[in-house]
Amino acid sequence: LTPELSALLKDLLGRALRAQRASLSHWLEPALAGDFDRVVAIDSSVINLRDSLRTTWKACAHARSALKLHAVINVLDFQPHHVRLSSQTRPDLVGMSHIRKWARGKLVLLDLGYYSFKVFETIDESGGWFVSRMKSTTNPTILEDRTPGPGRFMKLKGLKLKSAAKMVSRKRLDVLVKLRNGMKCRAVGELDPEGTWRFYLTNLSQDDYPCAQISQLYRLRWQIELFFKVLKSQMSLDAQTSLKKHRVELKIMRVRLSPEVSEIT
Secondary structure, X not given: OOHHHHHHHHHHHHHHHHHHOOOOOOOXXXXXXXXXXXXXXEEEEEEEEOHHHOOOOEOOOOOOEEEEEEEXXXXXXXXXXXXXEEEOOOOHHHHHOOHHHHOOOEEEEEOHHHOOHHHHHHHHHOOOEEEEEOOOOOOOEEEEEOOOOOXXXXXXXXXXHHXXXXXXXXXXXXXXXXXXXXXXXXXXXXXXXXXXXXXXXXXXXXXXXXXXXXXXXXXXXXXHHHHHHHHHHOOOOOOOOOOOHXXXXXXXXXXXXXXXXXXXX
């Protein structure tokens, strides 16, 4: 197992991932195939390493080594679309640096670790779509109330989203908002049984995806959590004992190509 072999397998893996993207297998594909090339979720997971690798992959804790596995997973067939390794100390958004190259035609489901108005704007400008949970610190201005059904007698235009949510008696809100960077998008909110609003930001069309469907789409993001869970619990990805960088990379690549990954669904 040499660094040269590791480089060769990296190249072969890239070709294999490109070939996997040409296949459709999930039962939801027929319903979404006309709208998106893929429905992908983005997240990262930390893998602990031997202390001797801390100069290669720095960990947040002292005198330890850990890498962060950034992954873009097709939630409809559970296959990796993009994968990148970094030190644990690198922010999650490092995995989004090439988003313009692959976002076109895809629906991207974003974890809060990848929450960025710039990311939303980049996906939109690239011809892609996004759904993201809205951070509690975000409070955009409402430009238009698009909520269907009764209860629209109250004028919400010009109000802050959280102020409007306190005033209305509805259980759902679907409004056009302006974010801090000037971008316009939909903010879709649902009131849970405990009386707490949960908001999502998206650029999906209301005609094609009404507010009741946005949270259901976002739930597909859980697939990437299952992906990491299986890699660690069933395929021992977290049991890294090697002292050499290329051996760690080889093990991660071997796991990613394993047929067991495609059987998780």
